[in-house]
Amino acid sequence: MINVLLVDDEPLVLEAHREYVGRIDGFRVVAEASGARAALDRLAPNIRGGGGDTIDLVLLDMTMPDGTGVDVLRYARAKATPVDVIALTSVRDPEVVRQVIMLGAVQYLVKPFTFADFRKRLAQYRDYRARLRNASGAATQSEIDAMIGALRPAPTALPKGLSPQSLQAVLAVVRARAQVTAAEAAEVAGMSRVTARRYLEHLAELGSVERVAHYGTGGRPRSEYRWRGAR
Structure with missing residues (x-):
């Protein structure tokens, strides 16, 4: 089971994302945070080890009253926190996208998005983790390519006439x-x-x-x- 931390300052968005996660096999929400400081507090057990459910994946908003998602990511990486991050945000600034990718986020999904898009990204992440777990010994080039490829979003085909x-x-x-x-x-x-x-x-x-x-x-x-x- 993949333990998820939800981070967003809008209660309705947290509720929606909690429901979305609950509809996808292999994931469970173990914590929620409505700000940057609260997110870092919840990640503290990951940093020091022990003390509650370890977070595997953070679904991270970029804009919060007390900081940004980039701040959270930067601090987590500075502490070598073993956690993966998917950005869920309305921010489209290329510089923010660059920083988020540079700091190791595995996905960047722009709001508003459909449940189908959300499910696809989490399924890709679940596949990526499964490939990591199943690799034995030193990974071959094809295994590495498959791991990286698992995180690349496939295009969504719309019915004819829809954009x-x-x-x-x-x-x-x-x-x-x-x-x-x-x-x-x-x-x-x-x-x-x-x-x-x-x-x-x-x-x-x-x-x-x-x-x-x-x-x-x-x-x-x-x-x-x-x-x-x-x-």
């Missing part, structure tokens, strides 16, 4: 409003209701949103789409 940019736009609307109809999503995202419904139905198939039927006084039920983190 990644519009998908992220619709996902951002659902996440911001917690629950929307296709008409509401279409108005905010700047597309037709039919197109917005296609994206919402795709997100429902991926498990990123939940379809909720509302029955009125007559006629067909109205479908609304709820972000899975809004519970």
Whole structure:
């Protein structure tokens, strides 16, 4: 079992990520932190050894009130902390990305993302750890290539006519409003209701949103789409 520390200053995001992790085999959340200092305090047993559940993987936000994810990473690396990190953040600054990679993060996933994207990155990390664990003696070049390759994200194929940019736009609307109809999503995202419904139905198939039927006084039920983190 891979022990996970969640680090984010938004309670709803922590809740969503906790739910996401709980839906993926081989992972369990053993600790949460809402700031940089709290994250370092929770990593202290990793640094000194013993004292509670050892953290294997940190899902790390980059912006917090008392510091940054880069600060947490830099301190952890300075202390030679044996922990892996996946950045989960809305920060797109190339310099921040460079620093995070330089400090050894194994993945960098930009918010907002779908559950499918999240699951894929964690599955890749789980595969990477399994390859490390199964390697016996000195690794061959092909084994090393396979270990590194396990962390490289594969492209996600969308249904014909859907674009990644519009998908992220619709996902951002659902996440911001917690629950929307296709008409509401279409108005905010700047597309037709039919197109917005296609994206919402795709997100429902991926498990990123939940379809909720509302029955009125007559006629067909109205479908609304709820972000899975809004519970």
